Amino acid sequence: MAVQAERRPLGDSAKAWALNAPAMIVIALLVAYPIAYSFWVSLQRDNLKRPRAKQFIGFDNYQALLSDQAFLSALKVSALFVLVVLGLTVVLALILALVLNERFRGRGLLLSLALLPWAMPGVVNGLMWRTIFDAKTGALNGLLTQLGLIAEYQAWLTSGTGAFLFTALAQVWNTLPFSVIILLAGLSTIPSELYDAATVDRAGAVQRFVQVTLPWLLHPLLIVLILETMNAFRAFDTIYVLTGGGPGDATTTIALLDVQTVLTFTDVGLGSAYAWVITAITLLISVGYIGLLYRKGNFEV
């Protein structure tokens, strides 16, 4: 008892540090260190095929990107891909969330089915859509032929535009459920009294949506926009399996180019610079979203 009495109890702050220290060490080792190291690598000329040529070159890798045609083309494709995927995702997710927010028979089943694509890994998603879009035995060709909409089987992924749009569609299918969940959670917090009051004020369905639903959904929409922009910008596996980036450069996004640069060309220096550019761009877009939307939402979700 005497020994215990001599011990000074730890302060709250020290206890908090002590309790969080293991997790912080793990995070520092597994997250912070690799991120910092990748930035360090991006400042080097470092191709694993030529270890003797490795040298510190400062920001030369970043500077070279300004005249790197492959990078500029991939950036353009990525930007377009983000626009198409994000546009489709937000519109479809909003519609689905509004439908699933209603009470009807079979809602639970529909909700479960709607979530299914989210559980599917990107590679499996890509393989599934490759089978569907197959030029010889694809389900899409079979369906459209049976409906009489096309006379013969088509090779959907052989034109640049076709490959781009079908790849975007496959990406949307994979990531849509997550957006639906976020928006559904937002919808469930809107007090029903607000709709009742709007109805008493003779507001129509469109007015109720614009005046009540949308303002309450601004914060969930913000989350959807940020996360789906990141997802679309980093999209790799589905595109890789479906088209490999082709035809030509039609579906070579910046993430695909990055993986190719690091793993196929083993140019880890330039590849790390690509990765940091992707990070910087998504960060800028996210800050832009927050600036535009955060202050407009009046309610916590």
Add this chain to the structure above:
Amino acid sequence: MELNRRQILKYAGLGLALPAASPLLSACSNDKSAGSGDGSVKFEGWDYEAALVQQNLDNFTKTSTIKVNYTPITSAQYVQKVVAEFTGGGGPDALYVYDDSLAGWVEGDYLQPLDGMAGVDEVYAAIYPGNASAMTYQGKRYGLPYYTDSNCLTYNADILAKAGITKPPASLEELEAQAVKIKNAGLLKYPIGVPAQLSDTWWSWVWALVFGSGGNMFDDQQAPIMNTTDTVVKDVFAWLQQAANKSKVIDPACLQLLPVPIDNAMKANRYAYTIGARYASRDYNDATKSKAAGKIRMALIPSLDGQVHGTVSNTRLYALAKDTEVKDNAFKLLTYLGGLDANKQPYTAKFWFLQRGLGFAYRSMATDPEITASLKKFADPAIYAHLGEIAKPRNVLGMPWYTEFETEMHKVVQGVLSNQTQPSAAVASLAQSAATLKKKYS
């Protein structure tokens, strides 16, 4: 010592954690001799027929008493994983190497030359020059042959016969004419199929068509000539464009087809012609796997003039790690796998041909009665051997920028096939890419 509840819990926790942590720590270790110290050889390869590889290695261990720790690695990630291992300092002692990885891995200090080691000169004298060249980098020999293959024109003799065609085409013009005949007879809408979806693997058929007409993309100093002194590439591209877009005998779906779907289409009688590796004919003619069994034949690659013939080869080799601590044992393993046995016979090369039809680098095997008897089941031994003789490797394999050039070429050829790029623009673009890459790596 008196134990209280806290101490008991502490020691129990340590006791549980140690066994769990040990394998983790061991896995993090780069010490290749860890846990062995008995001269065993750490051997890695891509995962083709891993059970057969193990069976063959067991035979080696039985006869030599050298233990081999074999790790098959998924072929899709083989290069990346081996590079990661060597970069981390824990690579294997002996390993498979792709010919197009050799230069990079030598430059990366992963491999050591075999010059001067017992039996190496003998092996290099016994193999086809193309294979010897593919395993040599900057005048030094780095490997013993695992297997090799060269490209050929593969055709379905039954479909040709139905169209009234009695012999395979010698020229590209003839190939197109025959395909048009098959198309007009209503047998197939698109008689020719080639894998033209972007992927990490090389497009052997493009190189085969260029070499088949006696052309090349690069001169001996690896300078691009496809846009200057060598017109073959442009003419081959022009033929491809015409066959895909004018006579429409090349399937437009090829742009979304990888090699396996092309193989499946050949086996289902859905293409009359393809250009690919010789060993595929074994699979195409296997009645348990193919509806086209017995109908598939191989021929020389058709050329622009129908007179010149050539083709491209690839070589897979066994190599020795530079920092191996069991060099003698690892080299004995290499000799068993890729060299000659006590009877001066390429034991393992023969094993692979008889088991799976893998192409061989050894000239003597082309006349081995056991080999030719087996070969006759799926190919004409004379054509097979002739292809081996005339095949040559890509002369840019030693360039650090080769992989990037190959990737760029795929995109350009896709443009040609889809009529987006004219042949002259395609070769100009390839020459420009090669020049840019050379500058980047200079």
